[in-house]
Amino acid sequence: MLKNILVSTDGSAHAKKAEALAIDIASKYGAALVILSVIEGGALSEDAKRLAQQKGIDISAVLAGIDITAAAPEGAPIVLHAEYTLSTARVQAELAEIIITEAKEHAASHGVERVRCLTEGGDPAGAILKVAENENTDLIVMGSRGLGALKSLLMGSVSQKVSHLAPCSCITVK
Ligand code: ATP
Ligand code: MG
Secondary structure, three states: OOOEEEEEOOOOHHHHHHHHHHHHHHHHHOOEEEEEEEEOOOOOOHHHHHHHHHOOOOOHHHHHHHHHHHHOOOOOOHHHHHHHHHHHHHHHHHHHHHHHHHHHHHHHHOOOOOEEEEEEEOOHHHHHHHHHHHOOOOEEEEEOOOOOOOOOOOOOHHHHHHHHHOOOEEEEEO
8 A cells, every 4th residue: 555655854853763663664565765854954953963963973163153153243254154054054964864874774674675865955845745746655754843943842844834735644753
């Protein structure tokens, strides 16, 4: 019944649970698995910085960039902002690569070999919906929360938007 499962991950604890469930379902159904991580750009949340550091990524330029841009006089920080944006994008891209590789290894260790790994840029919900359509997935698995800062919400904006607009069934893992 399930042939093509999409799991979208930002490496958060909830997304890790989503990965585990997606891998388990894929192995039981003999389904193919698409693993997607979206590089969303913008500033890194505290959780994203912590995760990047845990994974051994050098985030010193990001941390320094915050100090430099905060201290820069008005009108001056255009170049500094560009450096800061570049360094956050680099950290996010490195993190996405690590997250995807780990998820792929996790899938292989559970006998799921038909795996396609994708990293996309831009708005995560939009990218997830587009990949679900392009890859013809019949199930999307994601976490209820991610690396975002607003911990009081029950559901993050990405999982909310995807579950409302998805072309197929969704599981939101708590
Ligand atoms: P918000 O981003 O609205 O501040 P949040 O980060 O807590 O809140 P979401 O971003 O909605 O919550 O994350 C819920 C789930 O959506 C994650 O567990 C993950 O499965 C998926 N997700 C979120 N961001 C990404 C991303 N950049 N790439 C891939 N999947 C993502
Ligand atoms: Mg988020």
